[in-house]
Amino acid sequence: MASRQVAQQSGQSWRYLYERLGEKPFQQLCNALLAHVFPDVSCFPVGHADGGRDAVLQEGKSSIIFQVKWTSHAVKDPVTWLDRTIKDETSSIRRLVEQGAEKYYILTSVAGTGTPGRGGIDRLHTALEKHSKEFGISFVCWWRADIDARVDAAPDELKWAYSEMLAGSELIRYLIEAQSAETDMRRLRALLLKVIATQWRDDAKVKFKQVELDSHDLADLFVDVEATLVSLPRRTVGLFADRVVGAQLGGAAAYLTRTAQPFTLVRGEPGQGKSTLGQYLCQQHRTPFLRAEDGGQIGSTGFQRFPLRIDLSDYALWLLGTDPFSTVGGGRAVRVRPRASGPLEEFLKDLLHAKSGKLPVEVDGVHDLLHRLPVLIVLDGLDEVARRDVRARVVKEVNEFCARLSTAVTPPQVVVTTRPNASDFSEPDPDLFETVALSRLSPRLRISYLRKWAATRHVSPRDRLVLERSFQQRSAEPHIDQLAANPMQLTILLYLLQKRANSVPSSRTALYSSYMETFLDREATKWPAVQDHRQDLEEVTAYLGWDLQSRAEADGSSGHVPTRDLKQSILVYLYQVDKETSLVDDLFTAVTDRVWALSSKVQGTFEFDVQPVREYFAAHYLYHFAGVDQSDFDSAKVLRSLIQRPYWLNTCRFYCGFAKPNDLAGMLEALEEERDLGLRPRQVRLASWALLADGVFNGRVRSLRRATDLFTDDLSVRLLHHALGASDETPALSADRGGKFLAESLLARVAGDLRSPMTADRVGLAVQILGEREAFDAWWQPQVQAAAGGSNQALWMGIGRANAAGSRLPQETVAALTLENPLEAAAAVAAGVCPPPDSNTERWMLHAALDGHCCDQDSPASSHVHDILRVVSPQTLIHRAHPPQHGDAIDVGHLQAPTDTQRQTALQRLKRRSPQWSLIQAALRTGRGQKGTTSSWGNTARELSSLYGPCWLAAEIAVIGAASPRTVFLTGGNLTRNSEPLGESPDYGRLLQDVRANRSAPEWWSQQYVAAPDSLSRRTWALALLTCADADVVSDHLAHLDQALAVMTFPQQLALCRSSSRLGASAIARRLRPGILSDSATPLSALTQMLVAHHSVSLKRLDPLTHLDESALTRMAQYGVSAWPSLRALTSRMIAQPSNTLLDGIKAHGPSGIIDVDIADASAGIAPFAFSIMEEPDRYPMAWLLAAERCVAGSTSPDPLPTIAEKERWFTL
Structure with a gap:
């Protein structure tokens, strides 16, 4: 408890836990350190009267005094506390000075802080100088960091003599290397080494033994499957702004050994290597604990952790009251009552007890171990927890466990593995966990x-x-x-x-x-038994696959079965199907010894080596034996029952893979009925998609065409486009397995209704299916040629954005485009149009980019305009302004900053086009004396203006610099003498500096408003006011802001909104007080209210903006991605008190609206509206569509499949 009491103490290093030692052992440690540093020091007995000295170093007639001060509590003001200890020792110090003492050392366990001038170390130094003058003796303090440094330098024998204080990597090294230890530590060391040795043996072999590889080490076959980043923990999104969702992470094992994220959810398809990854990670960390001959060929990691791998199916069993580590005769697990309380620490106690050979373990010891040791906990197989209620409880316990682990001395690492989640089963908290997906194997x-x-x-x-x-x-x-x-x-x-x-x-x-x-x-x-009983063997193995898969769903079992139960199942089956029961022993031996089916991993039990094999055999049994004794049996019942249950999805895929051509029509009818029933919309569609991708319907072209029609409705398109874009977990659809037919159908619908809100999703899904650009270009380019110069050309440009099709347009088509309208020019930029240098098309596109209409376009094209946007994108300049450990930013849908490689490549092309880009390159760099200043923002804006003239892009860059945190960046940069911040010839360096200097001066803002009435100046003034001025200044000028906005064109309003939105969502600028809008004495437009809300709403929660009426929030939706305060407010209100009016407001944001929080909690509140949302899938933001789907799907809970099979008498057993 002592170490936890000081958890919040400023300056705490946590390298050594002196609080655990107690006062006397800490003094003994200090004496040992002094003896190591000063061999002639005299140390006085601990606990005796010492006259103000714990140790003395005599040097002739003079002496040096050492006094130790220890505490187990957090000291709010260490300086005052230490200063008081000196005053309390006044008489002793004066006496020691009279006896020849010349220097007085204070050795303390308290941590100091190093802030220059204000930190505890400097403040105490000042106080000690005063005492030196008062007493005539030099005072020195060894703070906690000084003690740490001397412990670091001490020999192992010294620090290991005080093993109770060890933590983190030093404790790991002690456990590995120390051969002699005190009793308690010797017990801990023995426990951990036995557990590691046992789990090493468990994980040393590949699990899939059916290809004659069971005798080979994991290290011989392991390949590091690559992974993709699916999502960052929502609480830390601002801390990792340089990490891009969807980024390739390289090998998953390599990534997980270096990631700074403590909690990771790893998703992977069946057989993708999730469990193997967990085995390998743990083996890497176990290697240093074992002797070389036991270590295999798996190399250790750089940072050492104590690893534990846990099968979550075992934990689920344990929660349900079955002890997976205790067995009775025949390998039957001991059953107890279900546990009312089941924290993971208690389960770990039982696991450590079992894996150590029954050494005693207490829960307090587990807590202490997790607190002191850097741990790696692999929680494997969340998907194997079949029951929804049990899985929800497992996830709840995992979340709480991780929350408790967050207080550990060294940041822990927890890795949870699972399959893709098609049915919104519970998963670890996305606020805590990053999610990565295992990729398909590269060539x-x-x-x-x-x-x-x-x-x-x-x-x-x-x-x-x-x-x-x-x-x-x-x-x-x-x-x-x-x-x-x-x-x-x-x-x-x-x-x-x-x-x-x-x-x-x-x-x-x-x-x-x-x-x-x-x-x-x-x-x-x-083997004669295999030859003699081959048919029976195949049938029994299939039955066992069905039996064990059914048990796992029905009662939460982990898939292994006691030997006696296995033999009994074979006997009962043979009897029920009228086969010779004397075959039990032969079939048991064949199934367990000779065939790639079951093996014994836990003494007295058998299980299928890997879950996909069990699922294959379950499907085999269902397809060949369900309804075999019923002449009128409808096999569609089996398919519909399988597709309704997410736990059986992989079994369903195997089952349909057995289908013959004459089965396909019935299967399609069943799938259509399930889709139209609408009870599990997402699950049914994703399962049906997997069947199509597996080639199930390729037996007949007519069936294949009909199968693709399952996915052309609006709900299917939106759900599938989202699923395919979120990660690569959803299987890809090849052209000859229906992809060609489906893409043609989608594109035909696009051409038939260009203005449909479904256009983006239809085009996106078609592009994902087609893969190759040629097919899309062959459809798109003639359409653009026909539309060039007409009213639909911008719409066709928007369609081409999906795969940068504009970059491949013939030049004659590019020349035919008329792009005077900046929004149409922006659409061409988004599509990737690459016009000839100095052409009208390029000039139009350049003006649109400089006017701020293209900063959220992410085309990979390499035209002059695209290169400019990469090099000086506002996102890059905002990212530079993020202070360290800044985690308040939210994702509202703006483009992320380009990578350094992309920017450098673009910069080289720009310099070849114009040498002046070398000056912009120099401005972007931080020169001598410019570090920690706003120079790069101001100088970049100045050079950009010099090259292209005053423009919105340069103004935005300057305002970003002005808005950067003043505690991190001092004001700096170049100026032109007698220049003005606004007007016809603005100096953006002066703008930056003047805005910062006058943030609290209302008269300056009023003067600038009057002095520079041109459009660009008014927009620049508005952005600077919103992002930089003090709240009172903003409040005083709301009327001016409202007037300025009213005379702007809609494109100008959009550009200002996006710039304000980017800065507001980034959280780099100061925040305005929440009630600032209610201070206005005059009514404000919805646009003004939205812009102020960018900088005043809470970013840590959904702010309901209670002072704004619903009609104003709805009107904000016309500003697209910038209207996120409105969407968040409407969402907050809808969760709290749902209504049709609020739902209409959310609908106004359309399918492109983005909300960055999980609104699963809204499911209960929106239940009356869920079906109406599902009926208009083209009208709602995806987060709300998913919330409605979750609500609909959760409204019914099907019985376990074996219950249905028994009720409908699928099998005569």
């Missing part, structure tokens, strides 16, 4: 894995080259390429390629079936 990793796989099977170099050549040839086929993108499927594929050469299937189900057939062929030649 490089596939070859790397192939070579490792060949080496483990001792394939000769010549045969390996033949295999590699065959694999690369077959991988050119789209379906083989898709199969090879998954590590587990790649393993099977390589096995079949080696056994059958090029005769391998091209779909998932057929791949597994072919593998089983080949494997059984081989086993039949070796």
Whole structure:
């Protein structure tokens, strides 16, 4: 508890926990340090009267005094506390001075702060100088940091003698290296080493043993599957502004060993390597704890942690009252009552007890271990927790566990693995967790894995080259390429390629079936029982897959079954289907010893090695045996039941993979009925999409066309476009598996209604499906040619934005565009149009960019205009102004800053076009004496204005510099003598400096408003007022602001709104008081209210803006992404008190509205409105559409599948 009491103490280093030692051991530690530094020091007995001295160093007739001061409590004012201790020792100090003392050291466990002049260290130094003059002796303080430094320099024997204070990496090193330890630490060391050794053995082998690889180490086959960043923790989005959602992270294991994020959710498809990743991460951290001969070939990480891997299915069982670590005869788990309270720390107590060989463990000890040790906790298989209520509880406990871990000495690391979540099951808190998705295997990793796989099977170099050549040839086929993108499927594929050469299937189900057939062929030649009972063996194995999968859903079991229960299940099955029951022993031996099915990982129990294998066999049993004794059985019941249940999604994919051409019509009818029923809209669509992508409907072209029609309705388009864009977890759809038909249908709808709010989603989905640009260009370019110069050309430009199609327009089409309207020119920039230098088209596009209409366009085109936007984008200049540890920014939909590489490449092209860009490059840099100043903003704006004339882009850059935090950046930069901040010839360097200097001077703002009435000056004045002036100044000038906005054109208003919005959402500028709008004596326009709200609403919560009426909030929606205060306010009100009026306001924001918070909590409140939202999916922001879908899907909870099977008598068992 002591260490927690000082958790908030300023300057706390946490490298050593002196509070744990107590007062006397801390004094003994200090004495040992003094003896190490000063060998002749005399240390007095601890706890005896010492006359104001704990140690003395005698130097002739003079002496140096050492006094130790310790506390276990947080000291609010350490200077006052230490100063008082000196005053309390006044008489002792005077006596010691009379006896020859010349220097007096104070050694303290209290932490000092180093702020120059104001920090505790400098303040105490000043006080000690006064005491030196008073007493005639020199005073020195060794603060906590000084003690830390001397402990660092001390020999291990010294610091390890006080092991109770160790924490973090030093405690890890002690546990690894210390051979002799005090009793308590020896027990802890023995416990941890035994747990590590046990889990090392558990994780040393690959789980998927069916391809004769079970005898090989994980290190021999591991490839680091690449990952993509899906989302950042919402609480820290501002701290990682340089990280882009959707960015490629490289290898997942490499990323997770270096990430600064403590909590990570890893998503991956079945067989993608989630569990293998968790095994490998833990093995890396276990390696240093073990002897070299036990360490395998897995290298250790740079920063050492104590690793624990937990199967969340075991934790779920434990919560339900079954102890997964205790068994009775036959391997049956001990059942107790369900746990009313089940924090993860208690589960860890049982796990450590079991894995250490029953060493005693207490919950307090677990808390202490987690607090002191840097830990890696891998929570594997959240998707294997089948029951929704149990999973919700598991997630709740994980969230609370992570919250408690946040107080640990060293930041922890928690990794949770799961499959993609198609049904909005509970997942870890997105405020805490970043989310990454495992990517499909790249060609490089596939070859790397192939070579490792060949080496483990001792394939000769010549045969390996033949295999590699065959694999690369077959991988050119789209379906083989898709199969090879998954590590587990790649393993099977390589096995079949080696056994059958090029005769391998091209779909998932057929791949597994072919593998089983080949494997059984081989086993039949070796083992008579397999040959004699092959059909029975296949049937029993399929039944066991169904049985164990059913148990996992129905009662939350983790998928392993006691030996006795397994034999009993085989016996009962044989009896029920009228087969010879004497085959039990032979079939049990065949299933567990000879066939790629079940294995024993926990003594006395059996389970399928990996979940996909269990799901394959469950699907096999359902397809071949459901309804076998009913002549009128409707197999569509099975499909509909599977597709309703997210836990059975992968089984459903295997099941449909068995389908024959004459099954397809019935399957499609079932899918259409489920879609139209509308009870689980997202789940049904994503599951149906997976079936289409798997090639299930390729047996007949007519069926394939009909299958693509499942996804042309507005709700399907929006949900699928969102799912495919959020990450690469949703399977890609190839052209010959319906992609061509679906894309053609979507684009035909686009051309038929250009102004539909669905256009962006339809085009986006079509582009994602087509992949290749040629097909889209062949459709789009003739349309643009026909529309050039007409009323629809901007609409067609917007359509081309989806894949930068404008960059490939023929020059004759580009020349035909008329772009005098800045919004149409901005649309051309967004589409990637690349006009010839100095052409009218380029001039129009350049003016639109300089006027601020293009800063949220993200085209990869490399025209002159696009390069300008990359190099001097407001987003880049805002990012530069972010102070360290700034985490208040929110994502409202503005473009993120381009990467440094993109900017540097663009800059080189710009300098070739105009040498003056070298001056802008120099201005962007921080020169000598300019660090920590606003120079780069002011100088960049000046040079940009010099090159292109006064413009909105330069003005915005200057205002960003003026708005940058004054505590971080001093005012600086170049000026022109006698220049003006606004007017016809503004000096943007002066603008920056004058705005900063006059932020509290209302008369200056009034003067500038009157002195510079031109349009650009008024807009610049408005932006500076909103982002930089003090609240009272803003309040005094609201009427002027309202007047200035009223005379602006709509495009000018839009540009100002976006600039204000970017700065407001970035949170770099000062915030206005929340009630500032209510101070106005005169009515203000909705636009004025919205602009002020950018800088006054709370960014940490949804601000309801209670002083604004709903009609004003609704009118704000016309300003698009900049209207985020309105959307957040309407959302807040709708969650609290839903109404049709509020819903209409949210609808006004349309499908492009972005809300950066999870509004799942709104589901209960919007229940009466959910179906109406779903009926107009083209009218609502995606977050609200998903919230409504979640509400609809959660309104019913289907029975477990085995319950349905029993009720409808699918099987005669």
